[in-house]
Amino acid sequence: RGTPKKIKLKIMLRNCLFCLLYIFSACSFNRNTQDKGAAYLQGEWKETDVPFTGELVEFKQRDFKFTCDSFYLVLNNFSKADFALDTCYKSGKWKEYAKGTYTLTGDTLHLKGAYASKSFKLKTSPCYTTGVFDETLLLQSQRDSQLVFKSFTSGQIVLKLQKRLVCNSQSL
Numbered sequence: 001r002g003t004p005k006k007i008k009l010k011i012m013l014r015n016c017l018f019c020l021l022y023i024f025s026a027c028s029f030n031r032n033t034q035d036k037g038a039a040y041l042q043g044e045w046k047e048t049d050v051p052f053t054g055e056l057v058e059f060k061q062r063d064f065k066f067t068c069d070s071f072y073l074v075l076n077n078f079s080k081a082d083f084a085l086d087t088c089y090k091s092g093k094w095k096e097y098a099k100g101t102y103t104l105t106g107d108t109l110h111l112k113g114a115y116a117s118k119s120f121k122l123k124t125s126p127c128y129t130t131g132v133f134d135e136t137l138l139l140q141s142q143r144d145s146q147l148v149f150k151s152f153t154s155g156q157i158v159l160k161l162q163k164r165l166v167c168n169s170q171s172l
Contacts, residue, residue: 035069036167038104040142042066045159057081064159066102068167071111072120073098073133088127097123098133107139109149 045064053059058081063074075096079089088094099120100113113133117123123130137149137157145161 037066037069037102039167041102041104041109041147042068042165042167043161044163044165045147046162047157048160049158051156053078060154062157062159065165067165069101069103071098071100071102071113073111094128096128100133109137109139111135111137 043066045066047062050056050059050061058077058079061076061078063076065072075098077094077096079092081092095118097116097118097120098111098113099116100111102112103110111133115123115129115131115133117125135151135153137151139147140150140156141148147159149157149159151157
C-alpha cells in the first residue's frame with residue numbers, strides 16, 4: 001500500500017502507459033518504397049477544354065503530373081462570383097495545388113493526398129483549400145495522348161498529354 005499521493009501517481013502512470021500503448025498500436029509507418037504506377041498515366045497532362053465555361057459561375061481546369069504512383073495537381077480556378085473583399089481570389093482567377101499517391105483499380109482512379117503550396121510542400125497559407133485531397137475518377141476512354149475521366153463532382157475531364165514521363169525504377 002502507500003500514501004494517497006503514491007497511489008494517485010501509480011494510477012496516473014498506469015493510465016499514461018495504457019494511452020501510449022493504445023496510440024502506438026493504432027499507428028503504422030508509411031511504406032518506404034514507391035510503386036511503379038500505371039505506365040499509360042506516366043506524364044504531364046492538361047485539361048484543355050472545360051465544357052460550358054461560358055455558362056458556369058465557377059470552374060476548374062486541371063494540370064496533372066503522374067510519376068510512378070504519385071500525382072501532382074494544379075487546379076486553375078475561375079469564378080465570376082465577386083470576391084472583392086478577399087485578396088486570396090485575385091479577381092476570380094487563382095491556383096491551388098495538391099499532391100499525393102494514386103491507386104488504379106479497374107477503371108477507377110483514386111487520388112489521395114493533401115493540398116500543398118506552389119512548390120508542392122506543406123501548405124501554410126490560409127488562402128484557398130487546406131487539408132486532405134481525396135477524389136475518385138472513372139476512366140471512360142484511354143488513347144495514347146488523351147484520357148477521358150468522369151468526375152463524380154465536376155463531370156467529364158478530358159486530359160491531353162503534354163509530355164511523356166517514365167517511372168525511374170532505380171529509385172523504387
